[in-house]
Amino acid sequence: MNHPVTQAVPVALPGHPFVAYRNDSLQVENVALSTLAREHGTPLFVYSKAAMLSALAAYQRGFAGRDAQICYAMKANSSLGVLQVFAQAGCGFDIVSGGELERVLAAGGDAQKIIFSGVGKTRTEMRQALTAGIGCFNVESEAELEVLSSVASTMNLRAPVSIRVNPNVDPKTHPYISTGLKGNKFGVAHEDALRIYQHAASLKGLQVVGIDCHIGSQITDTAPYLDAMDRVLDLVTAIEAAGIPLAHIDFGGGLGINYNDDAPPAADALWRLLLAKLDARGYGGKKLMIEPGRSLVGNAGVCLTEVLYLKPGEQKNFCIIDAAMNDLPRPALYQAFHAIVPVALRGTGAVEATYDVVGPVCESGDWIGHDRALSVAAGDHLAVLSAGAYCMSMASNYNTRGRAAELLIDGSQVHLIRRRENVQDQMRQEQLVTA
Numbered sequence: 001m002n003h004p005v006t007q008a009v010p011v012a013l014p015g016h017p018f019v020a021y022r023n024d025s026l027q028v029e030n031v032a033l034s035t036l037a038r039e040h041g042t043p044l045f046v047y048s049k050a051a052m053l054s055a056l057a058a059y060q061r062g063f064a065g066r067d068a069q070i071c072y073a074m075k076a077n078s079s080l081g082v083l084q085v086f087a088q089a090g091c092g093f094d095i096v097s098g099g100e101l102e103r104v105l106a107a108g109g110d111a112q113k114i115i116f117s118g119v120g121k122t123r124t125e126m127r128q129a130l131t132a133g134i135g136c137f138n139v140e141s142e143a144e145l146e147v148l149s150s151v152a153s154t155m156n157l158r159a160p161v162s163i164r165v166n167p168n169v170d171p172k173t174h175p176y177i178s179t180g181l182k183g184n185k186f187g188v189a190h191e192d193a194l195r196i197y198q199h200a201a202s203l204k205g206l207q208v209v210g211i212d213c214h215i216g217s218q219i220t221d222t223a224p225y226l227d228a229m230d231r232v233l234d235l236v237t238a239i240e241a242a243g244i245p246l247a248h249i250d251f252g253g254g255l256g257i258n259y260n261d262d263a264p265p266a267a268d269a270l271w272r273l274l275l276a277k278l279d280a281r282g283y284g285g286k287k288l289m290i291e292p293g294r295s296l297v298g299n300a301g302v303c304l305t306e307v308l309y310l311k312p313g314e315q316k317n318f319c320i321i322d323a324a325m326n327d328l329p330r331p332a333l334y335q336a337f338h339a340i341v342p343v344a345l346r347g348t349g350a351v352e353a354t355y356d357v358v359g360p361v362c363e364s365g366d367w368i369g370h371d372r373a374l375s376v377a378a379g380d381h382l383a384v385l386s387a388g389a390y391c392m393s394m395a396s397n398y399n400t401r402g403r404a405a406e407l408l409i410d411g412s413q414v415h416l417i418r419r420r421e422n423v424q425d426q427m428r429q430e431q432l433v434t435a
């Protein structure tokens, strides 16, 4: 990424409206990252509340005047302080485990606005969600329908259900994050959906309330969404013709963000197109649900890290930083790209070199960026951008590394939302063999 020419007026980084250089120093909202690194140490996740709310506002503009519910797909970032921002803004939540349910409730979320997705819900999780009174189970198989019906029946309840259908549309994204194709483990096949809906409608412990799909993640094209909508609406027509009314249609999440000159449509522009199709097909009056994750938080966060060592080599120069694959797992998992920028810009005369930016973990897969032009020295701070989604929520303790601290920035205010994990935290569940 080219470093912007800086002056006293903040220069925002492309795609990151609340991350900007001011006087050659990188800030999140009104707070200098160099100050945060000094006061809180590194690696450190720093999130902008304004960036989250502005991403949410794009969806809200898109749905103005409609009966719509935005359910934040919290697996993207499930930290309580982040959930609280969305709960206070009136969002619902898309959860994939009983643990996520507990988090939503702890953050003040509304149980009735929760939808429960995932291919492997356990009976315990079903009971927990029924007890909490969640809004809908997004069921992913016929076997799950049977189990959910029996669990709800023993509680004298009817579980509200939607069936996740697989529109068999290629979202043209990384195979690991494409979910709506025939070979995926998610959802039920389009051609089986009507029969499975009829089965669901016959089960005593279930109340059919909707239909849903989710075709993948980091989608930067509008065409897959439009195609998936057509496929789902074909099913809505068939299912309702069979006498099973559907109160809502849930189009999932998946909208991409700008990691590396990606140009996803804006959420409001995308939904203008989708709503036009929905209206044209006569379904504009239905309750709509969506499940965005990455697009609400991804570019609201950066991971602040310190350069530990520079290690020049014959074939490669390495820039060894104090953040690693346990903090930022996406490059190792999906060869994903994160922009990496200096926290303090050096003058134009500074010498640049090309580095592989790597962490301290003992794996060759522990890289954060390949072939990056940087002008850096040991002790400098770098910001790994687009680190708000699928980073902290996927973080691990590999190599007995404590998970990073997290800060939520609101204007000039700094809120610590997760303290740095220490080794006592990590060893607390373990014990030596005594007998």
Ligand SMILES: *Cc1c(COP(=O)(O)O)cnc(C)c1O
Residues within 6 Å of the ligand: 073, 075, 076, 094, 117, 118, 214, 216, 217, 218, 252, 253, 254, 255, 291, 292, 293, 294, 295
């Ligand atoms: C992961 C997931 C989402 C969110 O996907 P993003 O790409 O982060 O928007 C939504 N719905 C379901 C069912 C998911 O599994």
